[in-house]
Amino acid sequence: MKYWTICIGEKIIRINLVHIVFATSIFICTFLSSTFTVFQFVHSSIHKANFFKQKKKNEQLTDSIQKMAANINILNIKLDSLVNIDNKNRLVWGLDTLDEDIEKLGVGGPKIQWSSIGIVDKLTESLEALKNRTDFVSQSFDELTHSINRTEKVLNATPSVWPAQGAITSNFGWRKMGGASEYHSGMDIANNVGTPVLATAAGVITRVEDAGRLGLCVEIDHGFGYRTLYGHLSRTKVSLSKKVNRNEVIGYMGSTGRSTGPHLHYEVRVSGESSPPLNYIIPGATTY
Ligand SMILES: [Zn+2]
Structure with a gap:
């Protein structure tokens, strides 16, 4: 078998083809192993980055939905207050109150309880109910305005002052x-x-x-x-x-x-x- 002599400093090493093949194999294995480890590290890093990005998006979305639910609840409370004021005015002007009518329509404004399951459906239903209630109260305001205008006209046409001093x-x-x-x-x-x-x-x-x-x-x-x-x-x-x-x-x-x-x-x-x-x-x- 053929041998080669290599001088490293004062040391003299004799190697043959088997040594070279063995050393080359170890080098290739080490290189491939290192490359795979680097690839896995990069892949894992990208995956983690995407995961955190998605998590942040989900948190923002959850936050937005919670705010929306809270706003719907506030709007329902304010609408209840308007219905109360409207009912008082309707009583003053001799019109029926709205409570029973609204109950009959089944379009009341229940408070939305937070839950991650089916929350979008709940929001959709609640917004629809809120729209129906708003339409109903708006119609009531129109009716009230009409009644007030007519009453004003009747009052204006009623002879209510003295015609002369004496x-x-x-x-x-x-x-x-x-x-x-x-x-x-x-x-x-x-x-x-x-x-x-x-x-x-x-x-x-x-x-x-x-x-x-x-x-x-x-x-x-x-x-x-x-x-x-x-x-x-x-x-x-x-x-x-x-x-x-x-x-x-x-x-x-x-x-x-x-x-x-x-x-x-x-x-x-x-x-x-x-x-x-x-x-x-x-x-x-x-x-x-
Ligand atoms: Zn007379």
């Missing part, structure tokens, strides 16, 4: 006139000729004429079945079809027609029937 000399109802009984369909208020006479509610002038016994008179249609009549005027300040507001001067006190002295004959008619004017004047509602 003393009541004859009230509504049966009275003695020259020994005979007579039905007085209005109320008489006496003062000087020229005392301003005011519209007692908003409306439209439907009559300006000399009506014989009533003298010069003005009639106002207020809507909602209300009309008022002002008689014995000395002169008027309005024409037919004119729109007037409450407290607007429509004429002046006089003594025209069948009258024994300057006064205003004031009538309130509801759906064509004369009604006691004093019943409509709000206590303390004076224009003077």
